[in-house]
Amino acid sequence: MVIHFRSMFGAFLRWLINAWLYVTGKVVPYKGNEWLRGPMSDTEVIGGQFYERYAADRGLVIDKDHKDGLIGDFAALIPATDPLKDKLHPRVRHFYEHTTQYKLEVWSQWYSPISFFSRILIKSVSTRMDQLNIPLDPLETSRGMTNDVLQLKDPATGALVCACWLRRSILSGRVVYAGFYSGVIIDGSPLVKVAFPLPNGNVTVLLRVVVQPDGSVKLISRGRGIGDAGYYRVQKRDADSVRLRYLPLKESIHVYEDEHGTLRTDHLFSFWRFKFLHLHYKIMPV
Template sequence: MVSVGAWSWADKASRIGWKTVGRRVDLDGAQSWLRGPTAGSGVVRDGWLQKEADRIGGAVVPGSESDGLLHDFGALTGPEFDPDEIDPRIREFYEHTAQWRMDAWTQWTRGFGVPGSAIEYLYGKRVQQLALPVQPLAVAHGVDSEVIEIVDATGEHAGSAWLRKLRKSGDFMYSGYYRATTLPEGDGPSVHVTFPLEDGNVQVFLKPSVGEGGSLILTSPAGKFGEDGAYTVVAEKNADYASRAPIHEVFHVYVDDEGVLRTDHVLKLWGLTAVRLHYRLTPKG
């Protein structure tokens, strides 16, 4: 069995690797758009919430009326995106996410299943973060989700934590922090998701657009630094470093012919499709 100390060194080596390929950034200055919650050493789960609230002088508000990933879906309004063109049921999901039940299915592409299993076992399950199940039956019993609000020092909504756990095992799949952010190179607000990790995080900026029938399409493409896409941020020796990550995603959120809210999710690595996911979303009760 690998010791805790050995894993700590392995995680540190990973951060040094991202530092090497990244650039130094000023999270309190020009690159403040990359400021996001981070976790302490060891297991992530939801331990980062209070740390983030303390950082901004705010508070964690579990069970608040602001139970959506976005406090106001209208915050995504921009020159190329009109939230009023989106099906109202999709808006309802984003503004009151905790009131919806999620069922999920996964399908890994040939060639990615084996490394995906290794990452899930050696990293995702160990730290209880970014643990995308490889075995389809792992999500057969559904996914439990909880939304917890964080407010700033004035009591205003700062962001929403979405905690997703496998219903059968209780293991965390994702622990993410959601808000709307406008990028330096952006033409409007993006859905900004941060996944806290030890002394760093993975961040994804998703560009919204209107699809057929009032569906919502969220895309994190390849691009320049400062544009929509995925980033890895690490802290090393009192300095912060950021790099574009080769992760590209597309979410298509739509209402099917029977009135059921669904999402098709495609995740690519270096332009190659690694896994496809499908979510069925139904109102609780």
């Protein structure tokens, strides 16, 4: 009975979100906004097999023999105007360019009051989609998290189109993140693009890379509007355009080496000015 109610409630929430996007979203054409093209699912469940369907539909090849990183050249995504670009820590760069050579441990901490609504959304919607199952309790990731990267390449040139980062909770087996990573240039500014496929749409996050004085890096999604760093909820419309909302959800990802030489990440989420989630990663060589 409880499972049935949760399924019905989840379906209602999905309908409510899609109706809200339809009514309040802005129609944006792909022309002039090619960065908006991204993975969208035609099924209700995303899971860990979506990458293969996406690659097959677009004529891309999955490089299973060459396990490597999320970004081919991470330094290229740092703005030339950043005065600290030359201080980029080599281990931070190595992690992004050779991600599969590391293993991850993660802890989560939620903050009220927004955490209450986030938990409802995750339990009712994310679990059914098998996508964005952000850990609700630190013990959910007590056995660690998987770290699988699949590079999708152009079969004609061998060029890297995007890298798919699949992270599961080893304890529950649920997909925490199934994201597509790439670099984009918008109005001359380099940004990290992360797209998380959802049924009939996706979540697209644009992150600005900022080098810190100690050589660590912050990836920040704080921007001013469409085409700038930020958090976008994208809904499928037609072959030429999408409907989207630019949301007041902000992320800050700080990748650094601590005083003991261990690579770590502090990943903070906030809605408006209210912090609601802190994920802390310990990143260790395999």
